[in-house]
Amino acid sequence: MTVRWWREVGWRHAGGLVAVVFAVVPVLYVVSAAFNPLGTVVSTDVIPTRFSLVHFQSLFSDPARPFPRWLLNTLIVCAMVTFVQVLCSALAAYAFSRFRFKGRRGGLLTLLLIQMFPQFLAVIALFTMVTELGEALPALGLNTIAGYSLVLMGGALAQVWLIKGYFDTIPRQLDEAAVVDGASHAGVFFRILLPLARPILAVTGLLAFVGVIGEFLLASIFLTDTNAKTLAVGLYGIIESDRSNNLGVFAAGALMTALPVVLLFQYLQRYIVGGLTSGAVKD
Amino acid sequence: MxxxxxxxxxxxxxxxxxxxxxxxxxxxxxxxxxxxxxxxxxxxxxxxxxxxxxxxxxxxxxxxxxxxxxxxxxxxSTTNYGDGTRTTKRETVERILANSVVQAPDSPTFNLTVGTSGDSDFTFFLVDRATGTAYAGNRDGLKEVSPTVTRGFVTAAAGYTMLTPKQVNDAAAQLKEFAVPVEGGAIRQRGLREAFEGRTMLRYDEAADTITDTATGTSYTVQRQGDREYFVDGQGERLSEQSWRAGVGLENYRRAFTDPRILGGFLRIFGWTVVFAAGSVVLTFVVGLGLAVMLNDSRVRGQKVYRSILLLPYAIPGFISILVWSGFFNQEFGLINNLTGLDIDWLGDPWGAKAALLLLNLWLGFPYMFLVATGALQSIPAELREAATIDGAGAFTAFRRITLPLLLVAVAPILVASFAFNFNNYNVIELLTHGGPFTPDHPDAGATDILISYTVRLAFGAGGAQFGFAAAIATLLFVITGVLAAAQFRATRSLEEVH
Missing domain, CATH: 1.20.58 (Methane Monooxygenase Hydroxylase; Chain G, domain 1)
Incomplete structure (x- = not known):
């Protein structure tokens, strides 16, 4: 470790390490709290010192906070909304990428504009709308996962730009060859483009999934029944009801929610970094 | 197929x-x-x-x-919709009339059984005590039926479930609002198993839009008081406190911009929204860029490891991170005061809460900016910097004069998008500070409220729903967001890119 090494490379590592510590401390704290049997704020340190699974057990056994139910609700919402969003976006992206039609340019720009308006700004109208919908069809009203998912599907075209950009890089000769072989326009889409676009579908799917799992505003207003809650409002309820004593249970739930998402992010890292530079924003 | x-x-x-x-x-x-x-x-x-x-x-x-x-x-946003004005005018008039029903000495009385037919509303099954005739009545009116009558009470009817006395008791609040309209009055519940036909002295004249009390001869006309309309007599006394949903034009906007109490809160919130969004973008970008410059060097080994670890705050669902951090800011037991030896009342002090929000948002956002800046740095040709160095520029000058301008052009759209995102970043405000701390002079406009959290509180907060006014603030938010979107349009030059 010479002085020169320090001047040229060492200080870079020093800066990087500071950032790593800053990034990791809260994460370590959650892990530590989740496995700390006492589960209180006072007894929890950044470095885990004790190990117990008591909070995980309590998550699955306390009927007052039905974590499995929230998990299931969240998975249903995420799966439905992500599927619809990626499918609708891919369909529209196909039209925008492969067809030439009147209003194409205007349509693309309109989508870009609408995308920048967060849907939740219209929360008051959405609330009265779902209330009315629930009076007509109780299965789609307030406190239903179906009604909540339906509202979130309003963002069905949020990923058009990303997917269209990817479709544009797939040579047109491929679809033309398929058409010569007798494929219809639907055949080209489902058999040629979708399989080739798997990486971008994975990334947009992940972005949609993360967006839905973290949605709090609409969920907190639409889903107030304990059994209708998603993880976001459910876990919020746990920590809010008793900040100092429920830390362990909350951390255990948080860990189980975050772990799969973090692993997916690591797995898809390469594609995500590519997508970011073309303007994707996680919310 | x-x-x-x-x-x-x-x-x-x-x-x-x-x-x-x-x-x-x-x-x-x-x-x-x-x-x-x-x-x-x-x-x-x-x-x-x-x-x-x-x-x-x-x-x-x-x-x-x-x-x-x-x-x-x-x-x-052009209506006064909210608590007290949820019903339409027609429904309000019906309610005022039905609620004014009084029992006269000769009012018919009925034995009452409350039934329900699966849809949430009730049906009254009545047996006239004088004649023994059985009726069924709902909100639309009365009809004669022939159900099973046992000892003077209807006990069963096809397609209906009869409520037990306990269920009737439990539904007291809804039943109090329930009336079966009849000519000149309404049938209402009195006690668990009894109903009476009352007379109303009020008459509504639709053409003249007045309600007249036939007993006293007073006539009540519609008058606007504040942003609400009521039926009032000649002296301005209200017949009923019930109002209804009505258009108020631009009244909500006028209120937002001229009522000094609201305007003061509104301007303060708007100012903080801008500072919060801009501050978050600048902080995260400076830190992210600094890191990217430090680590984006071929001599630095383990770049992939750094990136994987620094991705963590970005990958964890935001609500979880925010809730974890909210514990860190506790004055007595929080991690931050413990580790640093400070004794700051982070969430109880207006400035502390603002600093806490920016610190948290830095943690949430710098990995994203780090990834973006790394990508942008790698897309800048190395020859440019080398050429500048050969021309005698120091490393810092080369960065400031060559790399930074090119980089800013590349990331400008992302900076604007990030600003717009934070401008409406409800989660971080609501989950960390709830918009607080609050002061007595601004009980519904907290020190760290941004426009969207303020809107949501106006609409759904404990102070009673003010949907109309909140919708006006939301509309202003649409406009501001639209301006931001236009700014991003220019920054992306997406207009040229659409081909």
Whole structure:
């Protein structure tokens, strides 16, 4: 470790390490709290010192906070909304990428504009709308996962730009060859483009999934029944009801929610970094 | 085949729902359902309109659940909709009349059984004590029926479930509002098993829009008091405290911009929203860029490891991180005061809460900016910097004069998008500070409120729903967001890129 090494490379590592510590401390704290049997704020340190699974057990056994139910609700919402969003976006992206039609340019720009308006700004109208919908069809009203998912599907075209950009890089000769072989326009889409676009579908799917799992505003207003809650409002309820004593249970739930998402992010890292530079924003 | 099946299911569903929707008077839902089905039929029923086949599904969802609510919000901002004005004028008049029912000495009385037929509303089964005739009545009126009558009470009727006395007692609040309209009055509940036909002294004249008390001869006309309309007598005394939903034009906007108390809070919130969004972008970008410059060097080993670890705050769902951090800011036991030895009342002090929000947002956002800046740095040709170095520029000058300007051009759209995102970043505010701390002089405009959290509190907060006013603030938010979007348009130059 010479002085020169320090001047040229060492200080870079020093800066990087500071950032790593800053990034990791809260994460370590959650892990530590989740496995700390006492589960209180006072007894929890950044470095885990004790190990117990008591909070995980309590998550699955306390009927007052039905974590499995929230998990299931969240998975249903995420799966439905992500599927619809990626499918609708891919369909529209196909039209925008492969067809030439009147209003194409205007349509693309309109989508870009609408995308920048967060849907939740219209929360008051959405609330009265779902209330009315629930009076007509109780299965789609307030406190239903179906009604909540339906509202979130309003963002069905949020990923058009990303997917269209990817479709544009797939040579047109491929679809033309398929058409010569007798494929219809639907055949080209489902058999040629979708399989080739798997990486971008994975990334947009992940972005949609993360967006839905973290949605709090609409969920907190639409889903107030304990059994209708998603993880976001459910876990919020746990920590809010008793900040100092429920830390362990909350951390255990948080860990189980975050772990799969973090692993997916690591797995898809390469594609995500590519997508970011073309303007994707996680919310 | 699949196509025909799907279309068949759509039409079948709509057809199956039609009777109950029409019966319940839910014409808006009914119309929307059939319009959607019609659009689907036109698009997929024929072999033509290939483009539309791909655009229609997402567009329908977008129009119904994003565009329509935005328009509805704008429309709502010109009304006084909120607590006390949830009903239409017609419903309000009916309520005022039904609630004014009084029992006269000769009022008929009935033995009452409350029934329900599956839909949530009630039906009164009545046996006239004088004549022994049985009736059934709901909100639409009275009809003669022949149900099973046992010892003077209706005990069963086809298609209805009778409520037990306990259930009747439990539903007391709803039943108090329930009245069966009859000529000149209404039948109302009195006690668990008894009802009476009362007379109303009030008459509503629809043409003149007045309510007249036939006993005293006083006539009540509609008068606007504040942003609400009431029926008042000649002296301005209200007949009833009940008001209704009415258009108020631009009154909500006038209130926001001229009422000094509201304007003061509004301007302060607007200012903090801008500072919060700009501060978050600048902090995260400076830290992210600094890190990217430090680590983006071929001599630094382990770049992949750094990136994987620094990705963590970005990958963890935001609400979890925010809730974890909210514990760190506790004055007595929080991690931050413990580790640093400080004794700051982070969330109880207006400045502390603001600093806490920016610190948290730095943690949440710097990995994203780090990734973005790394990507942008790698896309800048190394020759440019080398050429500058050869021309005698120091490393710092080369960075400032060559790299930074090029980089800023590349990331400008992302900076604007990030600003717009934080401008409406409800989660971080609501989950960390709830907009607080609050001071007595501004009980509903907290020190760290941003416009969206303020809007949500106005609409759904404990102080009573002010949907109309909140919708006006939301509409202002639409406008501001639109301006930001336009700014991003320019920054992306997406106009040129659409080909």
């Amino acid at each position: 699949i196509r025909i099946l799907c279309l068949g299911i759509a039409v079948g569903t709509a057809a199956a729902l039609t009777p109950s929707l029409a019966g319940g008077g839910h014409y808006v839902v009914l119309t929307v359902a059939w319009v959607v089905v019609a659009v689907l039929l036109v698009t997929y029923g024929t072999g033509r309109a290939v483009t539309a086949k791909y655009l229609v599904p997402g567009t329908l969802l977008l129009v119904v659940f994003t565009v329509a609510p935005v328009l509805a919000t704008v429309q709502m």
